Amino acid sequence: MNTPDGYIKITYREALKQALRVSLQKDERVFLMGEDVGRYGGAFAVSKGLLGEFGPDRIMDVPLSESGFTGAGIGAALGGLRPIVELMTVNFSLLAMDQVVNNAATLLHMSGGQLNVPVVIRMSTGLGRQLAAQHSHSWEPIYAHIPGLIVLSAGTHEDARGMLPAALQSPDPVVIFESNSMLNLEAEIPANSGMVDITTAHVKREGKDISIITYGAGVYKAMDAAQILADAGMNPEVIDLRVLRPLDENAVMTSVRKTHRVLLVEEAWGSVNISAELSARIMEQAFYELDAPVQRLGGMEVPIPYPKHLEDACVPQTADIVTRIKKMLQHD
Amino acid sequence: MENIPVKSSIPPVDRTLGLQLLYQMMLIRRFEEKSAEMYGKMKIRGFLHLYIGEEAVAVGVIHALQPEDNVLCTYREHGHALARGIDPGIIMAEMYGKAEGCSLGRGGSMHLFDKGKKFFGGNAIVAGHLPMAVGMALASKKLKTNHITCCFFGEGAAAEGEFHESMNLAALWGVPLLMVCENNLYAMGTALRYSHAVQQLEKKGIAYGIESRSVDGMDVLAVEHAAREAVEMIRVTGRPFFLVCNTYRFRAHSMFDAELYREKTEVEEWKKKDPIPALQSRLLEWESVTNQDIKELEEKIESELQKAVDFAEAGTWEPVEDLKRYVYSEA
Numbered sequence: 001m002n003t004p005d006g007y008i009k010i011t012y013r014e015a016l017k018q019a020l021r022v023s024l025q026k027d028e029r030v031f032l033m034g035e036d037v038g039r040y041g042g043a044f045a046v047s048k049g050l051l052g053e054f055g056p057d058r059i060m061d062v063p064l065s066e067s068g069f070t071g072a073g074i075g076a077a078l079g080g081l082r083p084i085v086e087l088m089t090v091n092f093s094l095l096a097m098d099q100v101v102n103n104a105a106t107l108l109h110m111s112g113g114q115l116n117v118p119v120v121i122r123m124s125t126g127l128g129r130q131l132a133a134q135h136s137h138s139w140e141p142i143y144a145h146i147p148g149l150i151v152l153s154a155g156t157h158e159d160a161r162g163m164l165p166a167a168l169q170s171p172d173p174v175v176i177f178e179s180n181s182m183l184n185l186e187a188e189i190p191a192n193s194g195m196v197d198i199t200t201a202h203v204k205r206e207g208k209d210i211s212i213i214t215y216g217a218g219v220y221k222a223m224d225a226a227q228i229l230a231d232a233g234m235n236p237e238v239i240d241l242r243v244l245r246p247l248d249e250n251a252v253m254t255s256v257r258k259t260h261r262v263l264l265v266e267e268a269w270g271s272v273n274i275s276a277e278l279s280a281r282i283m284e285q286a287f288y289e290l291d292a293p294v295q296r297l298g299g300m301e302v303p304i305p306y307p308k309h310l311e312d313a314c315v316p317q318t319a320d321i322v323t324r325i326k327k328m329l330q331h332d
Numbered sequence: 333m334e335n336i337p338v339k340s341s342i343p344p345v346d347r348t349l350g351l352q353l354l355y356q357m358m359l360i361r362r363f364e365e366k367s368a369e370m371y372g373k374m375k376i377r378g379f380l381h382l383y384i385g386e387e388a389v390a391v392g393v394i395h396a397l398q399p400e401d402n403v404l405c406t407y408r409e410h411g412h413a414l415a416r417g418i419d420p421g422i423i424m425a426e427m428y429g430k431a432e433g434c435s436l437g438r439g440g441s442m443h444l445f446d447k448g449k450k451f452f453g454g455n456a457i458v459a460g461h462l463p464m465a466v467g468m469a470l471a472s473k474k475l476k477t478n479h480i481t482c483c484f485f486g487e488g489a490a491a492e493g494e495f496h497e498s499m500n501l502a503a504l505w506g507v508p509l510l511m512v513c514e515n516n517l518y519a520m521g522t523a524l525r526y527s528h529a530v531q532q533l534e535k536k537g538i539a540y541g542i543e544s545r546s547v548d549g550m551d552v553l554a555v556e557h558a559a560r561e562a563v564e565m566i567r568v569t570g571r572p573f574f575l576v577c578n579t580y581r582f583r584a585h586s587m588f589d590a591e592l593y594r595e596k597t598e599v600e601e602w603k604k605k606d607p608i609p610a611l612q613s614r615l616l617e618w619e620s621v622t623n624q625d626i627k628e629l630e631e632k633i634e635s636e637l638q639k640a641v642d643f644a645e646a647g648t649w650e651p652v653e654d655l656k657r658y659v660y661s662e663a
């Protein structure tokens with residue numbers, strides 16, 4: 001299949017790399033710091049080649065000191081720079097949690113508005129590569145709990161390329177989640193699109209029968225499910241939340257008012273997750289718009305096991321979404 | 333504990349410097365006593381950590397800094413804020429929780445901030461500010477500003493992982509950072525000997541390849557001298573320096589502390605090394621100041637403290653409607 005004019009076909013990994021390159025080119029104050037981002041080329045080869053292009057002052061390998069270098073990124077932001085801190089994966093990020101919560105997210109309010117912290121913290125998230133219990137977490141909800149952070153989830157190639165440059169314009173700390181399982185996935189995106197907005201959810205597919213609301217690795221799964229459902233005569237709408245804090249309530253309620261049915265899909269553990277919050281807000285703000293109870297498909301509440309069949313069973317798959325929606329629309 | 337003597341002997345100081353250091357230490361002492369009084373009157377609430385006994389450290393070190401250098405402190409930081417030149421009334425108002433305080437009243441005793449004075453807290457997670465200090469020093473290096481960053485912390489913090497990560501990063505990156513350990517011998521109520529296998533803390537700096545020294549933290553002139561030499565070295569080399577100031581907290585950890593962990597006789601022994609009378613007698617001996625000078629300082633300070641309390645009393649409460657301001661920056 002030919003790529004249409006004005007579009008390029010790239011992997012999610014390449015989109016992330018382009019985001020880094022363009023950000024480093026655009027602003028001298030921007031630098032990348034993280035474990036193995038330089039000489040190794042990035043744990044997932046996202047920053048491969050950038051050391052040669054930008055030099056060691058701007059592509060800084062750091063020791064395995066998550067709290068130390070994340071705090072240093074916060075300090076460098078206070079000192080007038082625009083650091084991109086790469087925490088390799090969400091699994092290691094708890095070692096830096098004190099810095100993220102008590103400093104990055106807190107300083108502006110606690111100082112009475114004096115100290116904003118323009119740091120961007122990137123990390124990969126999710127399962128799908130048989131990395132077992134300690135390397136497969138989806139902790140977006142933990143970060144979305146924290147006032148003072150802007151929390152983004154790059155569920156598409158456009159966002160993998162466009163969210164970072166936008167985040168670097170923010171005066172406040174931004175956490176970007178990148179999907180570990182999508183690195184090799186190819187997609188066609190506009191050749192020249194750059195920065196994306198980082199305040200709104202996007203309607204990825206217009207529909208009128210039901211709203212599938214998701215983020216991260218759930219987005220393409222929901223799109224695939226929607227196609228299957230469309231082929232069977234149903235017409236679901238798909239919303240990619242994109243911004244997990246602050247949530248774009250307007251986009252959600254607009255869709256609910258249109259479809260009157262909602263399925264919330266995410267990979268994070270089912271209890272106390274983003275879907276739980278969204279469900280509550282829909283009850284508060286659009287209860288009388290609903291023709292059926294809001295339903296959720298979340299991650300199984302277990303440590304993620306190594307075998308492929310068990311790992312797959314831990315999170316909602318395309319088939320699960322299809323089955324659930326057929327039930328909800330009484331199409332089964 | 334033995335202190336490594338400073339390189340050169342300290343000559344008698346002139347009247348201007350003597351009066352300045354004495355004034356700052358006396359101001360801190362009386363400010364802290366006044367704070368305790370206002371805590372008793374329930375004007376100040378929450379935690380209140382007094383710096384009484386440790387004044388020589390903040391005064392000596394901060395005197396060696398320039399106004400454009402960054403300063404980061406612990407939650408026991410009223411003294412540092414005063415030494416940095418933040419108005420006592422604005423600090424008192426902050427402790428009252430009034431909107432005229434240096435952090436809009438939102439921080440209280442433990443979170444004094446003044447961006448203009450390059451005073452970056454007031455941090456109440458032990459050692460949580462150390463990585464930030466490394467980052468601020470890294471920014472100075474990258475931006476070639478020749479500013480240094482000075483980070484105060486207690487010996488309790490030296491047991492935290494963030495201390496060790498920060499020391500390694502500072503040395504590895506070669507950043508202009510003065511790490512000042514205020515060793516008052518107790519992490520809350522746990523004595524140094526119960527929390528550190530190596531109690532000569534300066535050895536921890538050497539382990540990371542950082543120039544390190546300890547100094548008698550009850551002697552403001554020794555502290556000032558050591559800090560000045562450290563700062564000069566940092567400005568020339570661009571590399572970090574680890575200064576351990578051995579000192580003692582005369583008062584309880586906070587207002588909730590019954591001091592079950594130490595003998596009163598130990599406290600009394602340390603009070604004989606009180607840095608304020610020690611400086612006063614040296615300055616009198618050198619005839620740098622007179623008893624009349626000291627009396628005038630006392631009167632000046634009393635009047636300033638009264639003004640500070642009046643300012644805090646007259647302050648206003650931030651409207652509840654503004655509670656959500658500054659969670660995010662305002663456009």
